[in-house]
Amino acid sequence: MNITVQKFGGSSVADTEKIKNVARRVSQTRKKGEYVVVVISALGDTTDRLVRLAYEISPHPRERELDMLLATGEQISVALLSMAVNELGYDAISFTGAQVGIVTDGAHTKAKILDVKVGRILEELEKGKIVIVAGFQGVSLDDQITTLGRGGSDTTAVALAAALKADACEIYTDVDGIFTADPRIVPEAQKLDRISYEEMLEMAATGARVLQLRSVEFARNYGVVMHVRSSFSESEGTWIESDERMEKAIISGVTDDSGEAKVTVFDVPDRPGSAASLFEALSKANINVDMIIQNVSEGDRTAISFTVGEEDLEKAQEISETIAGELGAGGVTVDKDIAKVSLVGAGMRTHPGVAADMFNALAENGINIEMISTSTIKISCVIPAKDVNKAVSAIHKKFGLDKGVVMHA
């Protein structure tokens, strides 16, 4: 059974006309003889609208109830898309995450998929139906409705592709693929034909907004080939697959992320376990910490800085202040006016000097670096938020990405 999983984001199903377009696309694939499983997100700004309603009711809605609320967005889309496909004369059936058995842990608003049951989907595919599954949502072991966090529909799609052993997982979006930089910032940015899971992971982690990080991890772990492409054209987008199959680019792209904030706990007694107690507490609260820097001690005191998503800042600050009190630290400061600019490329491993070139590009433009973090295929710098566009353009140009991606064996 040749199965293709196709995922369409909220902008692809923003209104009833667009839903009909998606229905046509999906039906065409079915017509070619492929078995099709479709994953879709909520219509346009539905999720934002629901979140606003919740906050009108309560400044701190319980996360279990938020999930109950938000899961309706995708349920609406799948029902409407199913009707649109049926209207074209193809047979479709829609399912919620709970109905198909997308089983998750109980971490409401950011649940992780534990298991995907495919029996019900296979049964319907065998009847010739196009199966339409609500993205972004699942059901916990004690039968609570859960959601997977923003962009979670990508993960739903990849998890289904893995469980169904699908030929490919196509991610339809409003851009043509993955670019060397955000084209709204760098008009000369180039579309990448292929990229490795590792590079895509780093790009997603550092601000490329096209794919949810977790979906790429899932794809890598289960060897699912992803294809990110436009829902408005037939042209090929960007293939994401394992490293061995492709030539390596020295630099694949420059990414930016203005959605983080910096927390600094200062004047911390420098003894073993200080950092551990802080990050343990943050982790227990389900807060994802991105970059962590600990200064060289001055005497017996040190400072610990870290970045978190802005949506977690309030909670992170609260926890940090409690722990700072317990540790006898001086206090906590926060800074929301930061941005992270990153350079990603698998070829970086074997090409020394990349970091130096990047720092030079920033220095030449008078941009101050506040934090640095590196991996074998990525360099990230935290800079003032106001400089982010200038920084991306400067780095993109420095590495000649506007002239095309440089390959090496």
Added chain:
Amino acid sequence: MNITVQKFGGSSVADTEKIKNVARRVSQTRKKGEYVVVVISALGDTTDRLVRLAYEISPHPRERELDMLLATGEQISVALLSMAVNELGYDAISFTGAQVGIVTDGAHTKAKILDVKVGRILEELEKGKIVIVAGFQGVSLDDQITTLGRGGSDTTAVALAAALKADACEIYTDVDGIFTADPRIVPEAQKLDRISYEEMLEMAATGARVLQLRSVEFARNYGVVMHVRSSFSESEGTWIESDERMEKAIISGVTDDSGEAKVTVFDVPDRPGSAASLFEALSKANINVDMIIQNVSEGDRTAISFTVGEEDLEKAQEISETIAGELGAGGVTVDKDIAKVSLVGAGMRTHPGVAADMFNALAENGINIEMISTSTIKISCVIPAKDVNKAVSAIHKKFGLDKGVVMHA
């Protein structure tokens, strides 16, 4: 365990301010030590909005997908109400129909409740929580989402009250109770303090829009005491309970219904089985037929007329035409411009002359009667739609209902 079931309709939860009002009302009941189960409908016009979306996509959406779509309306309300109750410092938890186990048959868009599992509700009540259940929806034995038809939330509430052996099932609405006639048509209409299940059934069946017919049947069958009252005041509404407990009114009220249409199959060969084959076909299509009249035959031919809800007219006409062809009948005509006006009262059984008085009231006002149907406690007349308000006022006055309900032992 003293359990009260409280049901709030769509107009009681039309916006976030009204949801907060409901939360206050519910919390007050909990504060008095009662265990509270709340059933709510979709916010204001949500259901209508979703139906419009569906018809933008497809003129004939599949009923399974319609249920998938419409069930989201109540899911949104329960999540928001739960947040609002939590915000007041009380502990609440929301459930979909599927989650609590409102098990139904598979008749999408008008499913019937087969079973109500209360384990999960009792578990949460015992923890002191206010349990909030999505009305109008359930889950079929093969795990499809179903809905119970317009007004189905009343039935959800009564079914839960029965299964939980609740003290009472309070139906909160935007009117003060059950009236002797629609106060928008007859300003002198009087609120009834009590009414029997049987009378309420006839009133609901003949057009009183306050309660869904099925909920009253359910209440009667399981002996659930219902209390229909205003969500905007503290005053008592109308109690609905068994006949024995109360004095009997000769006439309880006049009802009207403009939502039906008349289908006539004319020139039908008058032989056994003709009517049976027609109504069997309609029943198989899940169409509720209300009144049925068969004319005295002229020679070997007759005419069969019946009324159905306007929403079923198209389907009913189609089926009637097929059957008319099979029977060799002359053809089918339909008339949407009709209304039904009815007189309901348990005392009617022992008071002859009620029918004659009603027909006189219509005749005195020059209103033509097209069909008549009676039961022991009800008389219904089909009249031209344009005369409905005049007819209700005339009958209401004829029986002196504007001066209060006449009781007898």
